[in-house]
Amino acid sequence: MLQMVAYWEPKEGTSTSEWEDGAAFSAQTGWFAIADGASTANSSREWAYLLTDSFVHDQPTAALEVEDGAGRRAFLEWVRAARTRFDPHSPEFPPSRMPSWVQSAGERLGAHATFLGGRINDGEIKAVAVGDCCLFHAMTEQARPRSFPLTDPGQFGTAPALVSSLEAGDGRLAESVRHYRAPMARGNVVFAASDALAEWLSRGADRPELWHALARIGHEGFSELCQDLRANREMKNDDVTLWRASLARSPGVAV
Amino acid sequence: MYSQPIDRHHPGCILFLVDQSASMQDRFAGGLQSKATALSLAVNRLIRNLVLQCQRGEEVRDYYHLGLVGYGKSVGPVFGGDLAGQQLVPISVIADYPLRMATDSLPGNPEVSVDLPVWIDPVADGGTPMTAAVNLAGSIIVEWANSHLDSFPPIVVNISDGEATDGDPRSIAAQLREIRTTDGTLLLFNVNLSDQALTPIEYPNSPVGLPNPYAIGLFEMSSELTPYMMAVARGMDLPVESGARGFVFNADAAKLSEFLDVGTRVSQVADR
Numbered sequence: 001m002l003q004m005v006a007y008w009e010p011k012e013g014t015s016t017s018e019w020e021d022g023a024a025f026s027a028q029t030g031w032f033a034i035a036d037g038a039s040t041a042n043s044s045r046e047w048a049y050l051l052t053d054s055f056v057h058d059q060p061t062a063a064l065e066v067e068d069g070a071g072r073r074a075f076l077e078w079v080r081a082a083r084t085r086f087d088p089h090s091p092e093f094p095p096s097r098m099p100s101w102v103q104s105a106g107e108r109l110g111a112h113a114t115f116l117g118g119r120i121n122d123g124e125i126k127a128v129a130v131g132d133c134c135l136f137h138a139m140t141e142q143a144r145p146r147s148f149p150l151t152d153p154g155q156f157g158t159a160p161a162l163v164s165s166l167e168a169g170d171g172r173l174a175e176s177v178r179h180y181r182a183p184m185a186r187g188n189v190v191f192a193a194s195d196a197l198a199e200w201l202s203r204g205a206d207r208p209e210l211w212h213a214l215a216r217i218g219h220e221g222f223s224e225l226c227q228d229l230r231a232n233r234e235m236k237n238d239d240v241t242l243w244r245a246s247l248a249r250s251p252g253v254a255v
Numbered sequence: 256m257y258s259q260p261i262d263r264h265h266p267g268c269i270l271f272l273v274d275q276s277a278s279m280q281d282r283f284a285g286g287l288q289s290k291a292t293a294l295s296l297a298v299n300r301l302i303r304n305l306v307l308q309c310q311r312g313e314e315v316r317d318y319y320h321l322g323l324v325g326y327g328k329s330v331g332p333v334f335g336g337d338l339a340g341q342q343l344v345p346i347s348v349i350a351d352y353p354l355r356m357a358t359d360s361l362p363g364n365p366e367v368s369v370d371l372p373v374w375i376d377p378v379a380d381g382g383t384p385m386t387a388a389v390n391l392a393g394s395i396i397v398e399w400a401n402s403h404l405d406s407f408p409p410i411v412v413n414i415s416d417g418e419a420t421d422g423d424p425r426s427i428a429a430q431l432r433e434i435r436t437t438d439g440t441l442l443l444f445n446v447n448l449s450d451q452a453l454t455p456i457e458y459p460n461s462p463v464g465l466p467n468p469y470a471i472g473l474f475e476m477s478s479e480l481t482p483y484m485m486a487v488a489r490g491m492d493l494p495v496e497s498g499a500r501g502f503v504f505n506a507d508a509a510k511l512s513e514f515l516d517v518g519t520r521v522s523q524v525a526d527r
Contacts, residue, residue: 011262097315098314109307
């Protein structure tokens with residue numbers, strides 16, 4: 001039985017409504033996505049929400065293909081389709097309290113987000129990523145989880161690749177798309193995290209007890225973990241998202 | 256030290272000291288613009304960019320308090336219009352109240368025009384009362400620092416084309432640099448604008464080789480760049496070595512823009 005759950009914490013000092021990551025998943029279909037809106041860009045929170053919701057709803061199977069660049073092209077096509085649904089002036093968005101010159105400058109610069117999405121299906125996990133949202137695939141209880149797309153804490157920086165609401169950067173986007181494919185056996189646990197938590201997890205990836213704890217953590221424990229890490233300055237003060245999927249060891253039994 | 260991230264509860268403070276003396280009407284580095292025009296353009300662009308960095312969601316958040324002090328015929332705050340007389344202003348309020356809107360070319364794409372809010376106009380009149388300006392900066396900043404003890408330390412950027420006409424500013428500048436928060440002492444940076452197209456001296460870490468006592472004085476007045484600013488400068492391929500000071504002598508327009516970019520970088524502004 002496939003189980004999925006997601007936890008999130010807004011930046012310290014901000015409210016839940018200011019959380020600028022996005023997360024969506026369906027344990028029925030196996031599709032999942034997380035995104036991290038770039039705070040310095042206009043409407044990036046809404047862009048992150050739209051990307052994750054659309055990915056899980058659209059189920060762009062071709063975008064997960066690894067071979068021959070087909071997945072890369074299909075991912076770009078899916079992004080282009082998602083853009084047509086993105087309207088910064090939508091009444092669904094909170095009304096702007098910015099002066100018009102800031103609003104128009106922000107729209108010219110576009111909305112941006114890092115993105116990680118994929119599917120667990122038929123004993124396999126496939127994922128596509130742009131930027132520094134990371135997936136950690138724990139295949140056994142003792143081995144270090146596989147990490148994707150970043151594999152080392154030193155790879156986290158301040159300027160990750162981003163999915164833009166504007167077409168202008170599509171050439172660079174195409175070069176930034178990464179794919180992952182691996183068997184998903186019973187007992188495997190997969191985590192996806194936005195960059196602040198992903199960086200911390202990457203530094204502690206060799207500690208099996210860390211992954212055991214995360215495999216069982218609940219909402220309250222996740223909130224406490226984030227607060228402790230921030231208080232100890234082990235994790236930067238950023239919006240944090242953790243998605244977890246687990247495949248029971250035997251049918252009908254939770255991990 | 257110099258590591259406190261900027262957020263709404265820990266805003267940053269940047270105060271610009273702007274030379275408005277008569278000599279600022281001279282052409283800048285052999286170009287067509289006057290130094291006063293080039294300086295006001297650079298400051299307006301920087302404020303615009305700082306505002307855009309502070310937009311989050313549907314609002315501009317008060318990650319900075321900014322001030323503009325002019326010195327020339329008189330010494331005092333130079334915000335105009337609805338902000339007239341104000342010394343340090345939350346950046347969301349600054350965003351709301353430019354003097355007017357002008358147009359500017361898009362960086363990297365000069366054929367595209369974009370809005371450029373104007374908060375400061377070129378002025379060139381009177382002497383160079385830099386010492387009085389530094390003194391006023393202290394009285395403005397000390398109150399802010401005392402009420403924002405956990406914030407990144409204040410940054411004061413002094414931009415001038417000549418020597419002070421009201422005495423040696425070094426001792427009052429030393430006092431200014433003693434203002435502190437728990438994250439470090441105030442950062443005072445200086446840029447000297449040149450009439451002629453001379454080779455700029457950028458971010459020196461020693462007074463050796465500086466051309467005259469005036470340049471040495473500005474060097475002595477200048478704080479060292481923070482480690483993060485050093486990293487930013489290196490990322491821009493600027494020549495910075497250990498102990499580099501926030502000081503550029505004989506700057507042209509490009510060096511002035513670079514200087515303002517490097518000298519206003521704090522460690523982190525509430526997430527990317």
